[in-house]
Amino acid sequence: MSQENLAYGRPSLTFRLERLRTRLGLRFPAAVALVLRLLLLVPARWWPSRNRMLMRNFPVGPDIARIPREDSTWAAYSQGVAPILRPEFTYEDDFLPDHAGETYRGVDGLRRAWAGWVEPFEEMAYAPVRIVDSGDRVISIHQVQTRARRTGIVQDFQAAYIWTFRDGRILHCRGFLNADQALKAAGLEE
Secondary structure, three states, X not given: OOHHHHHOOOOOHHHHHHHHHHHXXXXXXXXXXXXXXXXXXOOOOOOOXXXXXXXXXXXXXXXXXXXXXXXXXXXHHHHHHHHHEEEEEEEEEOOOHHHOOOOXXXXXXXXXXXXXXXXXXXXXXXXXXXXXXXXXXXXXXXEEEXXXXXXXXXXXXXXXXXXXXXXXXXEEEEXXXXXXXXXXXXXXXX
């Protein structure tokens, strides 16, 4: 995905298809939840790439910034994602100064963290670059493009997440603005 996709010109076909998939998921959250529940019936030990596949289906497109802002959109998203989150799910990142040292708990905590992260942006698009499976942990590295709400300035950078699974569901997620830091924190330095 190039910077032109978000800021200028016409998006690529792949980008448009991924955006359509995200919008359909938000439109039909019960169907997404059903598919996720079916996937979770297969133990990760029987399907070694299952956790990696779940992370590959991370939403993409400029709708990322909209999801935590709108109540109806968030309700659809949280209904769709709920089957893969453990009840004691926690999220941490250092993306913003006020996120440092804070642990966000549950789906409501995830929304608060996400809303703070996307607040300055009109659009934000994620595209998976690399996904590393390490047993009960998955490291996902994403190319992120943003357009600032007030200035229209476009940024292009990477973000990485360490997803920790327990009993096939996500227990913890930690966000990083540097892929190397995420790999190092997961013990997978390159």
